[in-house]
Amino acid sequence: MSVTQSKPEAMFINGEWTEGSSSNRIPVCDPSSEEVIAEIPDASVADVDAAVAAARHAFDQGGWPQTTAQERGRILFRIAEKIRAEAPQLAELESRNTGKPIVEAEFDIADAATCFEYYGGLATKVSGLVNPVPDNALSLSLKEPVGVAGQIIPWNYPLLMAAWKLAPALAAGCACVLKPAEQTPLTALKLAGWLGECGVPPGVINIVTGLGETAGARIVEHPHVDKIAFTGSAAVGKLIMKSAADTLKRVTLELGGKSPNIFFADADFEAAIDGALFGVFINQGEVCSAGSRVLVERSIYPKFVEAMTEKARSIKLGPPLDRDTKMGPLVSREQYDRVCKYQEIGKSEAKVAIGGGQPASFGRGYYVEPTIFYDVDNSARIAREEIFGPVAAVIPFDDEADALKIANDTPFGLAAAVWSRDIYRALRMVKAIRAGIVWVNHMQPTYVEAPWGGYKQSGFGRELGVHGIDEYLETKQVHINLNEQPIGWY
Ligand code: ADP
Ligand code: MG
Numbered sequence: 001m002s003v004t005q006s007k008p009e010a011m012f013i014n015g016e017w018t019e020g021s022s023s024n025r026i027p028v029c030d031p032s033s034e035e036v037i038a039e040i041p042d043a044s045v046a047d048v049d050a051a052v053a054a055a056r057h058a059f060d061q062g063g064w065p066q067t068t069a070q071e072r073g074r075i076l077f078r079i080a081e082k083i084r085a086e087a088p089q090l091a092e093l094e095s096r097n098t099g100k101p102i103v104e105a106e107f108d109i110a111d112a113a114t115c116f117e118y119y120g121g122l123a124t125k126v127s128g129l130v131n132p133v134p135d136n137a138l139s140l141s142l143k144e145p146v147g148v149a150g151q152i153i154p155w156n157y158p159l160l161m162a163a164w165k166l167a168p169a170l171a172a173g174c175a176c177v178l179k180p181a182e183q184t185p186l187t188a189l190k191l192a193g194w195l196g197e198c199g200v201p202p203g204v205i206n207i208v209t210g211l212g213e214t215a216g217a218r219i220v221e222h223p224h225v226d227k228i229a230f231t232g233s234a235a236v237g238k239l240i241m242k243s244a245a246d247t248l249k250r251v252t253l254e255l256g257g258k259s260p261n262i263f264f265a266d267a268d269f270e271a272a273i274d275g276a277l278f279g280v281f282i283n284q285g286e287v288c289s290a291g292s293r294v295l296v297e298r299s300i301y302p303k304f305v306e307a308m309t310e311k312a313r314s315i316k317l318g319p320p321l322d323r324d325t326k327m328g329p330l331v332s333r334e335q336y337d338r339v340c341k342y343q344e345i346g347k348s349e350a351k352v353a354i355g356g357g358q359p360a361s362f363g364r365g366y367y368v369e370p371t372i373f374y375d376v377d378n379s380a381r382i383a384r385e386e387i388f389g390p391v392a393a394v395i396p397f398d399d400e401a402d403a404l405k406i407a408n409d410t411p412f413g414l415a416a417a418v419w420s421r422d423i424y425r426a427l428r429m430v431k432a433i434r435a436g437i438v439w440v441n442h443m444q445p446t447y448v449e450a451p452w453g454g455y456k457q458s459g460f461g462r463e464l465g466v467h468g469i470d471e472y473l474e475t476k477q478v479h480i481n482l483n484e485q486p487i488g489w490y
Pocket of ligand 1: 152154180216232237
């Protein structure tokens with residue numbers, strides 16, 4: 001398949017393709033060749049306004065919120081079915097555009113379909129309450145869609161993040177304006193081309209391509225957008241929260257992390273080494289929940305660092321489309337520069353076990369070496385700042401209390417993992433760690449059925465599971481008086 005032949009180089013607004021009102025185009029790259037593989041419109045304020053108007057119309061006059069939950073559920077099932085049918089081309093496009101290994105892209109595409117299936121099923125399970133008010137009355141809590149949702153997503157899991165945003169919103173009866181990351185818009189645009197045949201009415205899903213500072217910022221400030229769902233950096237999350245305050249929008253933020261992956265001496269050693277590597281090197285480390293702080297009990301620390309380093313040598317860097325590639329290039333020149341900068345910072349703060357540079361063998365592409373720093377102090381920048389690349393900071397700890405102190409000594413709180421065979425200790429840690437997701441004897445498994453989101457500066461609101469749809473629903477209290485007499489107050 002040729003990416004260039006299949007590219008929709010336009011935006012999807014009100015059920016139609018449009019070039020937008022600006023003549024500016026944004027180049028989209030293949031990070032393994034650094035070649036431009038598509039060009040997309042650079043959405044202007046007027047383009048965003050058109051998308052919001054289309055969503056508003058679909059919501060206010062188009063009858064979308066009045067469709068039955070069954071109808072919306074069936075539409076979501078059709079989207080899932082289409083994604084599964086087109087999975088090979090979607091995975092290839094995703095792999096080319098992000099640099100992620102094709103095998104990982106295949107999992108992402110399947111997960112995206114699963115997400116539409118889950119919320120297709122959940123659409124018919126949303127129900128309100130009957131409230132036991134002390135009167136001759138019927139008191140109800142109704143669940144209603146929040147309205148027009150502005151959804152801004154990152155470049156690390158492009159179609160999957162689109163699914164996490166669109167599926168619960170549609171199930172709830174919202175209309176959406178989705179902005180993919182400017183680096184990786186191609187799979188979301190592919191999906192847009194199939195929405196009509198899946199039964200999504202015009203205006204219910206609009207996809208604007210554009211830059212964060214212009215198109216993204218306009219979505220956030222727009223007075224006719226009711227809610228913002230954002231996944232991305234903490235820095236942009238703060239801007240969004242400030243801007244959304246002017247119109248008091250509902251906001252959910254899924255931001256970065258510096259998640260601890262904690263290994264006690266009694267953990268299964270082989271599984272632990274695998275888990276430490278998988279936790280931080282999957283998807284080139286471009287994962288918000290990456291286990292980028294590897295905390296290791298001092299009694300196994302030297303052996304652990306050695307085994308982790310030895311196994312990291314076998315991680316195969318290579319072209320994203322090779323089936324045996326375990327790590328591809330980073331997504332962009334900007335991200336490559338950022339990770340290289342942290343590799344240098346790390347060398348001045350800690351010891352290098354492996355990596356710390358760029359592989360010589362490729363000649364082009366944004367490849368960096370899987371990098372492990374050890375003897376890292378938790379106050380080091382590489383232990384405090386999100387790098388969003390394949391860089392691990394290994395930190396020794398003395399005992400359970402020390403592990404907990406280090407684990408929680410971070411402004412972030414997205415995820416954590418604890419490895420131990422001692423169930424008492426593991427569960428004490430689970431309860432004491434301040435993070436939205438805690439894994440025991442595993443790191444990274446993510447299921448559409450289970451909630452996802454952060455504590456502290458990793459954001460707020462929950463996606464996925466039954467929790468995810470709540471963020472797209474309002475609660476309306478209805479009081480029905482059953483007394484036929486006047487209240488008799490006067
Ligand atoms: P990164 O810097 O790694 O690209 P960002 O948080 O900047 O991560 O990007 C995540 C998403 O947020 C992208 O879709 C991007 O276009 C968007 N974005 C960036 N800046 C803003 C902004 N000021 N307002 C709204 N969206 C933004
Ligand atoms: Mg940015």
